[in-house]
Amino acid sequence: MNPPPSLSDLPPLVLASASPRRAELLRRLGLPFRACPANLDETTLAHLPPAQMARALAQEKAKAVWKAGEWVLAADTVVALEGAVLGKPANAQENRRFLEQLSGRSHVVYTGVSIVIPRGELHSTVAEAEVIFRRLTPWEIQWYVESGEGLDKAGGYGAQGLGMVLLEGLRGDFYTVMGLPVSRVWERLTELGYFGGAR
Numbered sequence: 001m002n003p004p005p006s007l008s009d010l011p012p013l014v015l016a017s018a019s020p021r022r023a024e025l026l027r028r029l030g031l032p033f034r035a036c037p038a039n040l041d042e043t044t045l046a047h048l049p050p051a052q053m054a055r056a057l058a059q060e061k062a063k064a065v066w067k068a069g070e071w072v073l074a075a076d077t078v079v080a081l082e083g084a085v086l087g088k089p090a091n092a093q094e095n096r097r098f099l100e101q102l103s104g105r106s107h108v109v110y111t112g113v114s115i116v117i118p119r120g121e122l123h124s125t126v127a128e129a130e131v132i133f134r135r136l137t138p139w140e141i142q143w144y145v146e147s148g149e150g151l152d153k154a155g156g157y158g159a160q161g162l163g164m165v166l167l168e169g170l171r172g173d174f175y176t177v178m179g180l181p182v183s184r185v186w187e188r189l190t191e192l193g194y195f196g197g198a199r
């Protein structure tokens with residue numbers, strides 16, 4: 001594959017995230033960025049319904065790192081099973097419990113995105129996708145939990161990794177599930193003038 005056409009003359013996005021997935025997606029697009037994690041206490045917004053939580057957390061992350069003149073991008077991914085939020089599992093036991101709950105059912109993944117433009121205006125949106133899990137056997141759950149892959153991920157799985165075998169299907173944007181709805185982000189950046197007047 002050829003590298004993407006150069007976007008290196010654009011101002012670097014400040015990615016208010018420690019997520020390696022979000023960084024990887026920006027890198028794949030060739031967008032210039034530097035990571036500047038916001039390190040929020042995400043539990044303070046745990047009382048909100050899932051979609052609002054994803055949006056509010058993305059906003060808080062973006063506001064925490066913004067400085068005048070900078071473009072900031074932040075996101076937050078929330079997994080909700082029948083309205084109840086499954087966060088990042090605290091340990092293997094909790095990861096197993098999450099997968100048992102998700103098995104054979106569908107759930108919703110919300111990813112809130114916030115962009116702050118150089119003069120300080122905040123623009124936010126929430127993307128959502130429905131994920132359907134296969135009915136998992138105890139052995140599969142054991143195998144996946146032992147991989148450790150789910151521990152740093154909302155809901156306790158990564159659709160882009162070994163978790164691909166857990167899924168029966170998906171409605172919506174795969175990248176919403178992975179943590180950054182890249183086409184929505186690209187569209188918002190275009191509307192907000194990040195790419196310049198001609199583009």
Ligand SMILES: Cc1cn([C@H]2C[C@H](O)[C@@H](COP(=O)(O)OP(=O)(O)OP(=O)(O)O)O2)c(=O)[nH]c1=O
Binds near residue numbers: 163
């Ligand atoms: C459901 C799912 C989540 N995830 C990840 C995306 C996010 O990184 C993570 C959800 O946690 P977030 O709090 O959204 O992000 P983060 O803690 O990784 O990084 P930061 O707060 O600094 O931005 O779960 C996957 O990688 N694949 C999946 O299939």
